[in-house]
Structures are given as structure tokens and as C-alpha cells.
Amino acid sequence: MHTDFERCVRAVQAKDTRFDGVFFTAVKTTRIYCRPGCPVVPPKPRNMEFYASAAACQQAGFRACKRCRPDTSPGSPEWNRRADLTARAMRLIGDGVVDRDGVPGLARLLGYSERQIERQLLAELGAGPLALARAQRAQTARLLVETTGMPMADIAFAAGFSSVRAFNDTVREVYALTPSELRTRAPHGRTSTPGALTLRLPFRTPLNPDNLFGHLAATGVPGVEEWRDGAYRRTLRLPYGHGIVSLTPGPDHIGCRLVLTDQRDLTVAISRCRRMLDLDADPVAVDDRLRTDPLLAPLVDKAPGRRVPRTVDEAEFAVRAVLGQQVSTAAARTHAARLVLAHGDPVEDPEGGLTHLFPSPDALASLDPESLALPRSRRTTLLTLVRQLADGELTLGPESDWDEARARLAELPGFGPWTVEAIAMRALGDPDAFLPTDLGMRRAAQQLGLPHTPVALTARAAAWRPWRAYATQYLWATDDHPINFLPA
Template structure:
């Protein structure tokens, strides 16, 4: 979708019906007020002649519009287009969300993507209505709003944490984007029930509400997170997922729980500059930017009396539940190495092997989970001393870690699926299933069918689906894989079917 390809009638229809499914997919700019909103904004629908539609918040800001203080358009779930699309603009947006520009500037982003700065700027401006600097500025403004509204940090510290060059730039940007000063924004937030403010005296600790599009199949994510939790760096207890992760400037501990309309995320950050990339990685892990109603509709999931409308109960036909997500990852290198460790053994056995590796080589930290996953450099140097199992598999894992450490294998969200899969298959010990699984989860690729997976095949047999003819499920075959996986596990009694979480809407 380019800035010129937005369908006016379709967008206006979504705005007229306040359809929250489109929040984050485009923004409504109202010329008479100078404000831009999310499609579901509760304000009176503007007249056709007064509106235009923008593909990104940055495009609206670039055109001189300020964010609506009622619907908080920057707090909408991210656009699912950045996962569905594999073009340069989409890959750049994923990297911008991870804070690449803040760490390496536009030159760093262009180099990571393999393009010149000039070409990158031209493509992003054409496709998204704003260049890389404007997109990064919108990203910083969103980070600043989160810190202003959810912490008691001094404004000077927030400016630094959100990567503004100066206090003046921070103040000017907040006023321009949100039409209020940072101080006024904080005062207003204390009177609003939208955010979960953290009490003073807890530096580095934030509690955020990460919105998602409903419905959400919490049963599937609960099983996935709990079944794959590695003792020492992950914990699942009382409906809360806790784990440690490395961040660009240090490390963090996250605690996640599912709520109607949002995920409650408690973040303990060693460096506040890591807020934006940590939030982006959590959203990626839980696939929070997916469009479940669009996906379910394409897969034919809905009530028996209305196939286009998802239901919170199991449906007729294949017996799938609406709102399933494809779990992502927090670090591509960790995903690859853990997947290789778990090849040809059970999930529980894999957890035991990975826990041993974490205990021996993981960096100790303070908090409820005591260690970080070891770096690729550490595994390359000492992995052979800790890992057990067939010598060829241990050698392959160590070699993969060395390739990551030496920069021969690059694992980041800006890669194309074809290129990543090719590089993974070039590694000793990595076959098609591992390459597909890692590509699907690390890039949030929506269209990878795990048709060689035994459990997926069992699920297909129970659902009556022919895996030799799946073109009709494109481009959502990753989600089909998850449905089939879940179907087989339910039959085994490994997980209990739970209704999708779909209740009254709440906003960040």
C-alpha cells in the first residue's frame, strides 16, 4: 500500500463505522481541525471534503497535522502491513521500530538494508509519505509520550531516553505532535484512566498497556510461552510470563499478562533508551500487530451462520478458533540456536538442554529470572564444553554461533525471507524445517507452511486439509500452520481449548 494507493471509499467507510480493525493501518487527517486520528476515533465523523488518509503517523505529522488527544493515534496497534509486505519500505519500518536510526542514524539504516541513503529516502517518501528521519521522529515522539505518561522521570531524562538531541528539540517535538507541552501532557495523564502509572521511586520500571486487535487466542499463546519457557531465563506462573533479554544498551526483564484489549507489560530496563526496541520486540514476540479478523476471514474462520465474522467460540468446518497468533522472537540468534538444540527431541527435553546451557554460560543478572541467554560469541567459544548429544549436532550449533558472532550470518528483522532462508540452509545441520521455522518466527512472515512438521501433518489429517494444495490459504499459511499445530496438540490433550479473548475495547 503506497500513499497514493489508499482506497478513499474504503478508508472513509472504516472511519464512518469507527472500525477498530483498521487502527494503525492508516490515519485520518482532518483539514478543518489540523488533527489526525485513528479510524476508530469516537469524535464526530468529519465530512468527506475535509479528510485525507495517510499511511503513517509520520506522514500526517510531515503534512502539519497534530495527534488527536482523544484517540491517541500513535498508541494504536502497529500496521500488519510491515509483516505482510516484504519490500524495502516494510523492512525499513521494522528496523526503525527496533531503534536502528537512533543507534546508527540514517546511514546505519541504509547500510543494514543494503541501499544508498538517497534511494532509501526516495522509496520511503514515495511509499509512506515521509522519509527515514521523519519516521524516526514520530517513533521518538511515541516513546516520549509513553515515558511522560507512565513514569515520574524528569523531562530532561525522558528527552535523553527517547534519543532527542536536546531538551529544546524534545519540547518542540512534543508540542508540535501532540499540541501540548510535556508538562501539560503529564498533568492530563494523571487524570486519565488510560495508562497504568508507575509509582515514584522505581527508576527503570514501567508498566505499559500494549494494545492488540481483537480477538486474541490466549490459550495458544499461553501454551506456547509456558511450554517453551527455559528455567533460568524464563518463567510462567499464575498467568504471567517473565523473562530476561538483551537490549541494545544492556538488558531488561519483562513480565507479560493478557488482558481484554491489551497486554499488560511490566518492563525493568537497565537503560531507558531501550524502551522503544523492547516494546517493539515484545509486540513481535506476541504478534500483536496482526489483523486477526482479516486473517480469520481469509482462512474461512467465523461463526457457522456468518463465515465472515469471527466468534469467540470454536467454529464449524475445520474446528479452528479465531484470533490465533504466530509467535515471533526476542532475538534471532537465540531463536536459531535454541531451535537447533531442540531438533529431533521433545519440547521438554529441549528445554532441559537449553537450561543447562543458560546456567553454564548465561550472564547472571538481578531479578526474578537470574540469567540472560548466552551470547553467540560465548557459545562459539565454550558451547562444545556444555552441550550434549550427537557430536555432529553439537558441532553444527557451535558453528552456527560462530557464524553469527563473526557476522557471516545476519539475523535481523530487515532481511527478506528468501535471503534469510538461503543463508540458513547453507549452515551445516539446518534443514528445510528449521530454516522455515526460524524465518517464519524471526521475520513474522505470514505465509510459511510448515508442511514437513509431523504435528502439523497430524493436525491437517484431523482437520481434513490437504497440505499438497494450500495456495488458497495464501498469504496466511503461517497462521494455518499454527491452527493445525494447535488442533493436533488439543487432540493429544497437551492443551485445553480456551475462548479467544474478545471483550470491551480499551485503549492505551
């Protein structure tokens, strides 16, 4: 997109917020970079340059606009609809891998050399992994400066900087303000609860919260997830500690309240929550494609902007997918709750009823199969899965190649197409995952006059690609099931 000069100019002149985060506009005369939807008078086209990332703008010597705050744009939808090297690297950088393990750690997870990764990111984004991680650290630092009363030295290390000096220099370079000036200018009051942060998660409109939050609430595991006072709440297992997040749907943002045991987990927690709620999607592109099918078009027009409810923990979802095989939603929650009580790590939640983290694969790998109230074949399926996850033989994370992960899952005993595609859709995040054998899908297809046998429905769905996971949400929404409605 950023290489199509005329198209970018038209988007900036129209102040089209759909492209916020897709590309960034740098103004050569002011040395400022903005989001396309910046409310100020657009610059003359001859003064514009376009970049694919905020990091590339910063490397070129531009500072972030104080009016539109381009660092708070939604993420590019590119990284959620692709599984190539660049997209996987961007997902890992967003998950804080470079801050924790450096570029060598990023290279190990991706299976490429550091030089290959550097070359690929520079070619596509105009910035290497260190610059991209630095831009992310600057954004995290700004959030902590503006929303907490933490001392600046603590913020520097919580945001991932190696020194207070690097923190101060980066903030001044990116925002043309010192950290103290940022705090003084902050428009919102700071939280007084220790470890708590309140922030807004932006998204591209429209966003229909019904199936998104309805699905998460209706399938929530007691003790790990709950719906309370209009918010979806859950516990988070994070690299440095754990957290509790409360997410509240709003018309133009998701309200997010995070309580973390270690502030260094802020970037990762935000990234995982955005991923769970599919907030970096481009709903206009998705819905425009699905509207080309005359039988889907009325569903899209009735409630546009449906998202795919995903997960904050890929391994957790894979375990829950196995527990949910051929049973009701209520039965799946019961099975999961038993595992949580027996093997989950306890947490304290003074603000609600959350009690545990979902057990890790390591904790489940040694469980006694006789303790599972499951058919023998499903016990074998579950134990094989958790042991492979614990041993590292199977990886389900931001670094995963979607096709390779599907193939590895299909080799496991008890993993049929439904389970594999459910994991691909909600854990791996493949926007084209599809479940033609799902009973709810087939019932909805028949009601709409679509082909309802798996083979025929798959053939019809070829026209919906690469957004078949979103078509699945629209079809599921025709059913009168709690997953499709916000809890009262």
C-alpha cells in the same frame, strides 16, 4: 489502503477499529489527525485527508487527536507480512536503528543507499526515515512522561532526542501540549519502582491467547523465561543494557510491565515484545482467508484470532531450534537451560525467578563441543550456526530478506526444511512459513481429513497463502499439548 479514498471514508464513518494503524485520518478544518476508530463524530468527507503514517500527518502540519490518541494505535500489519525494502526499513526503525546509528546505519543494514531508502519511504509512507523515527521518539517520550516520574531532561535523552529543546518542541508540535501538561493530564498513576514502566500494548481483535502464551510458557527456558501470577515473564538483551518484561493477556490489550537498566531501550523493548506476541497482525484478514477451506473453517470459528508466537531475539531462537531438533519439548528446555547456566549473563530479578540472559552468539562461539550433551552431528550444526552469527556471515534480524535467509540457513550442516521453516516462522516472522514435515502438523491434518503427506499437504496449503504460518497454529491447536493452553 490510504490511497483508496472511498474505502477510507467508509472505515472512518463506521469507526472501524480494524484499520487503526493501517492509515490515519487528517481533518483539514481542525488540523487534527485521528485513528479511523476515533469515537468523535466523523468529519465531512470533503474535510478528510488520509495518510499512511503518523509521521506523514505530522510533516503535513497536523496534531495528534487528544481523544483517540492515534500514536497508540497498533502498528500496520503491512510491515509484518512483507519482506521488501519498505517493510524491512520500518522494522528496523521500530527497533531503534535510526536513533542509534542514524540513516547511514539504516542504509548499511539494508544494503541500499540513503537516497534510495528516502525515496522509497517517501513514496509509500509520505515521510522519510528521520521523520518516522521522530514520530516514534515522540510516542516514547509521551509514554515516559505519563507513566514515570523521571525528570523531563532524562526523558528527553531516554526517548532519543539530541536535546531538551528538541524534545520540548516536538512534544508541543505533535500533541499541542507541553511535556508538563501531558504529565498533568495523564490518567494513570506513575510507578514507584525505579526503572519500572507499566503500559498497555494494543492489538486488533480478536486475539486468542491460548496458543500464544501457552507456547511461550511451555517452551520457556528456565532462568530466562517463566510463567508467574498469570503473566509470561522473560529477560531481554537490549542495545544499551538489559531488561525484564512481564506480559499479561487481557481482553483488549496486553498488560506490559518493563524493568530496564537503561530507559533508552524502551522503544526497542516495546517493539520486540509486540513482535514476539504478533500484536500488529490483522486477524480478520487472516481468518477470512483460512475460512475458505471448509476443513479449516470450523477450527477458525471455534477459536478465532490465533497469533504466531515469535521471539524477541532471532539468534536465540535459531540456537533453540537446533537444540530442539528431533527431541521433546522438555529435552529442548533442558539443553537450553544448560547453555544458559554455563554461558548466560546473570541478572537480578527481585520480583520473580529469572536469573540470566540467554547467551549471545559471541559467548557461544568459543564453547567446547565436548561440553555439549548432544549427538556429534548436532554439535557441528550448533557450532557452525553460532560462529556464523558471531562473525556476521549470517544475519537473522529485522533487516533480513526472508528468502535469502532461508537459502543461507539451508546451506548450513544439519539444517533441513523443518529447522529452516521454524526459524522463518518464529524468528524472521514470515507469515507464510510452513512446516509440512512436522509430526504434529501431519497428525492434525490426518485427523481433519486433509492430505497428510508433505507434498500433498503443501499443495492443499497453497490456498491458505500468504497465511500458512497461522494455519499451522490452528492445526497444532487440535493436539492436547501444553503449548495450546494457558498455564493454570
